[in-house]
Amino acid sequence: AQSVAQPEDQVNVAEGNPLTVKCTYSVSGNPYLFWYVQYPNRGLQFLLKYITGDNLVKGSYGFEAEFNKSQTSFHLKKPSALVSDSALYFCAVRDMGSNYQLIWGAGTKLIIKP
Amino acid sequence: KAGVTQTPRYLIKTRGQQVTLSCSPISGHRSVSWYQQTPGQGLQFLFEYFSETQRNKGNFPGRFSGRQFSNSRSEMNVSTLELGDSALYLCASSLPGFYEQYFGPGTRLTVT
Numbered sequence: 001a002q003s004v005a006q007p008e009d010q011v012n013v014a015e016g017n018p019l020t021v022k023c024t025y026s027v028s029g030n031p032y033l034f035w036y037v038q039y040p041n042r043g044l045q046f047l048l049k050y051i052t053g054d055n056l057v058k059g060s061y062g063f064e065a066e067f068n069k070s071q072t073s074f075h076l077k078k079p080s081a082l083v084s085d086s087a088l089y090f091c092a093v094r095d096m097g098s099n100y101q102l103i104w105g106a107g108t109k110l111i112i113k114p
Numbered sequence: 115k116a117g118v119t120q121t122p123r124y125l126i127k128t129r130g131q132q133v134t135l136s137c138s139p140i141s142g143h144r145s146v147s148w149y150q151q152t153p154g155q156g157l158q159f160l161f162e163y164f165s166e167t168q169r170n171k172g173n174f175p176g177r178f179s180g181r182q183f184s185n186s187r188s189e190m191n192v193s194t195l196e197l198g199d200s201a202l203y204l205c206a207s208s209l210p211g212f213y214e215q216y217f218g219p220g221t222r223l224t225v226t
Contacts (some may be wrong), residue, residue, distance in 0.1 A: 001180070034214055043118075043204055043217035044157075049180050090157060096211050103213075106156045 002027050004093050006105035013081045013112050020078040021089050021108045029097015033074040035065055038088040038107075047089075050074060061085070081112045115140060118218035120205050126224045132193040135221045139186050139207030145169075146188040147215060148180055149204040157204075163188055164210070192223075200225045 003026045013019045025031060035047040048059025055067045065076045076089060091105040119138045126131050139146050148160040159172035163182035180190040186207070192199055202222050206215035 032212055036217075043219045044206070044215075046214045046216060049214050096212070099170060100212055102159070102162070102212075104157050104159065 002093075002095050002101065002103050004091055004105040006089075006091055006108045008108050009106075010016040010109040010111065012022065013110070015083050015112050015114050016080050019078050019081045019085070019110065019112070021091075021110060022073070023029075023075060023105055024071070024073045025090030025093040025103070026072060027093055027095035027097065027103070029054045029095055031074075031098060032094040033065070033067060034094075035063070035074075035076050036090045036092065039059075040087075040091065044090065047076070083112045083114055086110055086112045118205055118207050118216055120203075120218040120221050122221060123219065124222045124224075125224060127195050131195050132191060133195060133223060134189055134191045135138075135203055135205075135223075136206030137188045137190075137207075137218060139188070139205075140175060140216055141213055142209065143207035143216070144186050144210050145208045146182055146186065147208075148188070148190050149206070149207045150174075151202040151204055151220070152200075160190065160203075162201055195225045197225050199223065 005024045033050040036044040038044045048057050050057050050067045058064045063078050088107050090107045094102045121136045145164045147162040151159045161180045162170040166182045178195045182188045200219045204220045206217045208215045
């Protein structure tokens with residue numbers, strides 16, 4: 001069955017440290033992979049995507065993500081966290097082999113402490 | 115370019131009533147999706163429309179319905195409201211071809 005897992009409900013990081021928010025997926029066809037961020041009382045904002053090509057993709061606000069086909073993962077990373085990065089992060093995968101359905105992870109709350 | 119707009123932004127309804135929410139996508143975007151977001155259930159997919167046709171549907175009861183017009187604007191309707199329908203309803207639009215979605219600010223529905 002198709003699924004997206006964000007194994008951590010919450011990630012705590014000190015400001016200035018690198019951060020990683022994890023995402024793994026299971027789909028039947030080729031995946032289109034996305035990361036979104038939601039700040040309090042706001043709608044979701046697109047951060048970055050992987051469709052094809054270079055496994056390391058760069059997005060908004062200094063975020064990047066690495067597509068790992070063998071591990072079926074698409075972890076979000078940032079070299080140096082800011083307090084303003086504190087938000088809810090969602091991973092989503094569109095299954096290009098099964099009616100193109102977009103499947104969402106449950107979200108990970110990222111807290112950056114000063 | 116104007117972003118995705120949703121109206122109304124806030125809504126209070128009584129159990130048993132029905133409600134219609136509206137979404138205007140970004141100009142040129144022909145795909146519109148709807149989501150329900152609650153603290154307990156996270157982001158739940160309702161439906162996806164493309165060129166006035168429902169392309170995908172989530173696991174919601176038949177009380178939840180939607181449609182898309184020829185100008186790509188979309189509406190969703192919830193009939194016979196229940197307390198559990200209280201949520202933030204998000205609309206998102208995207209270009210044809212399964213690209214990234216752009217979200218509106220949402221409609222906060224409270225059912226009393």
